[in-house]
Amino acid sequence: MKRFVILGAGTAGTMMANKMDKYLDKSEWEIVVLDRNNTHYYQPGFLFIPFGMYKAKDVVKKKSAYLPKRVNFIVADIGKIDADRNTIIYGDGKELVYDILIVATGTVPSPSETPGYLGDRWYKNIFDFYTFEGAVALSEHFESFKGGKLVVTITELPYKCPIAPLEFVFLADAFFTKKGIRDKVELFFTTPMSGAFTKPIATKMLGALLEEKRINVVTDFYVEGVDEAKNVIRSYDGREVEFDTLVVVPVNLGDELIASSGLGDDMNYVVVDKETLQSTIKPNVFAIGDAANLPTSKAGSVAHFASEVLFENLKAYIAGQPLAHKFDGHANCFIETGFGKATLIDFDYTHEPYPGEYPVAGIGPMTLLGVTRINHWGKLAFKPIYWEFLLKDRKMPVSNRFSMTGKRV
Amino acid sequence: MAQKEYAGVMVEVNNEGYFENSNQWNKEVAAAIAKENNLELTDKHYQVMDFLRERVAKGEALTIRSIGKSGIVDIKGFYELFPGAPLKLATKLAGLKKPLSCV
Numbered sequence: 001m002k003r004f005v006i007l008g009a010g011t012a013g014t015m016m017a018n019k020m021d022k023y024l025d026k027s028e029w030e031i032v033v034l035d036r037n038n039t040h041y042y043q044p045g046f047l048f049i050p051f052g053m054y055k056a057k058d059v060v061k062k063k064s065a066y067l068p069k070r071v072n073f074i075v076a077d078i079g080k081i082d083a084d085r086n087t088i089i090y091g092d093g094k095e096l097v098y099d100i101l102i103v104a105t106g107t108v109p110s111p112s113e114t115p116g117y118l119g120d121r122w123y124k125n126i127f128d129f130y131t132f133e134g135a136v137a138l139s140e141h142f143e144s145f146k147g148g149k150l151v152v153t154i155t156e157l158p159y160k161c162p163i164a165p166l167e168f169v170f171l172a173d174a175f176f177t178k179k180g181i182r183d184k185v186e187l188f189f190t191t192p193m194s195g196a197f198t199k200p201i202a203t204k205m206l207g208a209l210l211e212e213k214r215i216n217v218v219t220d221f222y223v224e225g226v227d228e229a230k231n232v233i234r235s236y237d238g239r240e241v242e243f244d245t246l247v248v249v250p251v252n253l254g255d256e257l258i259a260s261s262g263l264g265d266d267m268n269y270v271v272v273d274k275e276t277l278q279s280t281i282k283p284n285v286f287a288i289g290d291a292a293n294l295p296t297s298k299a300g301s302v303a304h305f306a307s308e309v310l311f312e313n314l315k316a317y318i319a320g321q322p323l324a325h326k327f328d329g330h331a332n333c334f335i336e337t338g339f340g341k342a343t344l345i346d347f348d349y350t351h352e353p354y355p356g357e358y359p360v361a362g363i364g365p366m367t368l369l370g371v372t373r374i375n376h377w378g379k380l381a382f383k384p385i386y387w388e389f390l391l392k393d394r395k396m397p398v399s400n401r402f403s404m405t406g407k408r409v
Numbered sequence: 410m411a412q413k414e415y416a417g418v419m420v421e422v423n424n425e426g427y428f429e430n431s432n433q434w435n436k437e438v439a440a441a442i443a444k445e446n447n448l449e450l451t452d453k454h455y456q457v458m459d460f461l462r463e464r465v466a467k468g469e470a471l472t473i474r475s476i477g478k479s480g481i482v483d484i485k486g487f488y489e490l491f492p493g494a495p496l497k498l499a500t501k502l503a504g505l506k507k508p509l510s511c512v
Contacts, residue, residue, distance in 0.1 A: 156474060192473075194494075220494050222473055224484075236473075236488045251474075266475055295470065 002029050005088065005098035007081070007257075009035040009063040009073065011043075011391070012289025012303035013104035018393035019311045021068035032072045032096065034088065038063045041132055042383060044300065047164055047336070049135035051175045056136055058383070066391045081261035083282045100284050100314070103263070103270050105255035107160055107290035107298055113251040114155055116226025116233075126226065126246045129168060130160060141245065142175070147184025148244030153233055154191045155223045159252040160290060160298045163345070165189070166196060166206060167336040168247065173213045174338030187214070188241055190221040190233070199352035202345055205369050209337060252298070254291055269293035274349070275326035277310045278317075286310060296329040296349060304390060305330040308400040330402040332358070334379035342375035344368050348402035354409055359398045361406030368407065415441035420504075427500070427507045431462065434504025442502050450502075454490055456481045458503035471496060471508045 004020060006013045017033050024031060045059035067073050077091030081101070088096040109130045111117040117126060127141065128134035152169050169189050176182040189196075189210065195203040196210055196217060210217055221235045232240040254268030263270050263281055270287035271280050274294050279285035287293075288310050289303035296302055305327070312325040329349030336342045344366045345353035357364040365374050389396055413422050416437035421429040426442075428434060439458060443450045460479050464471060473496050477484040491498040500508050 157472065194497075222484075236484055237493070265469065266478055267472075 002099040003097065004029050004031045004100050004102075005096065006031070006033045006102045006104060007035075007078070007088070008104035008106060008255075008289075008291065009033050009067060010040065010104060010106050010289065011300045011386075012106075012291070012307065013102070014040070014063070014066050014391045015304065015307045015393060016102055016104065016288060016310065017067050017071055018391065019307065020314070021070060022393070023311070023315060026070060030072060031068075031070065032074060032098075033067055034074050034076065034078055034096075035063060036075065036078060038075050040066060042386060043130075044161070044386075045383065046129055046132065046135040047167055047171070050129055050138035050142055050168075051171050052139060052142075053171075056132070059132070061387065066387070078257060081257055081263065083261055083263055083279075083285060086284065098284075100317070101286070102310075103258070103285065103287040103291050104289050104303075105257060105291045107158075107252045107254055107269070109160075109250040110253045111248065111250040113253070114223060114225055114248075116228055117248060117250060119226070119228055121226075121228065121246075125244065126248065128248055128250055130164075130249065138247065145181075145245065147176075147181050149186045149188065149242055150245045150247070151188040151190065151233060151241055151243040152247045152249075153221075153223060153241075154193075154249045156251040157192060158298055159249050161333070162297050162299070163197075163333050163335050165191075165249050166210075169215050170209070170213065170338040171336055173215065177339075186216070188216045188218060188243070190218040190223075190235075190241055192220065192222045194219050199347065201355075202353045202369065205343075206335075209371075213338070252290075258291070263287075265293050267293075274329070275309075276313050276323040277306060277327060278313065278323060283317075286314065294327075294329065297331045297333075299331055299333055300386075300390075301333055302329075302331045304396075305400040328402050330400060334375055334382070336376065336379060337371050340376050341371045341373055342379050343371050344375050344378070346402070346407075351402060351404065354404075354407040356407035358406060423507075425507060428504040429506075431465070431504045431506070434462075438504065439502050446498065446502075448491075448498075448502075451490075453482060453486075454502070457487065457490060457499055461499060461503045461505060465505050471500060471505075 006017055040061050040063040042059040045054045048054035064073050079091045080089040086098050123137040127138045152165055154165050176185045196206040197203040224234050224236045226233050232242050234240050258264035258268040265271050270292050272287045272292045277286050288306055290298040309325045309327040313323040316323050332346040334342050334344050346358055347353045355369040358366045358368050366378050412419050418438050420433045440450050476487050487495050
């Protein structure tokens, strides 16, 4: 009996478990999925919790409920990967040998990397919203928020869901407007990048939106830390931004397991071929989702589109054939812009986001780089699609490959 | 695409002054670009540039954080060596393409 092991039962790991279940012969292969806990969060929903659009119960389910019956799902403290011996070592020293390993351990916000984040102010007036606890704490904070300087800070690249901090400031603008206190709130957005986003056309469009919504953007701001005595966040070049409430996107790092495995880079992301998703160090190890060091966004849509490619390449690998399927870096994401509207971007390794229609050229119904109500409904409709279609590997009406059809250059 | 002469070498650069071809780089070229930016190069500057060139040759992304971990200089020191936007300036001086954030 051969053993196929998936490390991590988040978005990417769950999708791959459901794909492999359909393909791997039960009499020949055991599928084991390992995780440290049994809580599956709908991470895109974290953004909505601080603004009361979602409640905590809307984003939490059990990981086990989304894994196929035949999978041996083990919740345990996982100590190490010994890739030279094809072995996972548990915290208590027990071992699990694998024939093929998929690493899908995601990326973890690590506020301890920045001086002053995890001090006395953490969850009092310094928050994150990329964790369930942070998003809930922030929703409570906003209930009694009367105004002041609200600063949203991106600490370091890469980080999960690159567009979410921008959505956060757009939603904050709408939230305080509806509360009738927008004139008492100064909104600041700091980023280590040179603009609101990285790709020129989208940056121009999003930059104009930020200006229109009176959000102060501080660019090339590379965070050194928080000066608690002065209530400022400081960059390495000495600039300071004062805050009453600070919302941080902390440094993101891959799982600490990767550090000792010899499979990762200096941020603990598994080093893979960006087209095949195979480890460049061990041919029987693959990585998918945020855990992989792919030069594209860390986002669920990337994991989704890459899962199709990885599935084909795993079939080839098992059959002893060359890995012919190539991932193009396809990603897309809805961007909430506040007041019940959203925009949408679609891009890959080589094409930046363009205006147009998606998924059907000339019809849509979604509009790329346009701000519409339908895009917002699309974003809301995605939650049930995520649980019932995406995770369970049911057919979705979008291609995993990027296409220029319907786009206007 | 434009051409610019540094230390007797005709270099192909883009509209922001970044090299199109990193093979056209040498130490004298770097010194000439540095002069243009009112910068006097030291061994430390060259060590940082070598580190950046090695990382790019290996296909790895460039981050300020990785320079802080390189053992050559800490992040504060990196800002002192290449004032302003250090990663952009250092990659330009090292004859590399503009660092792209993969977002």
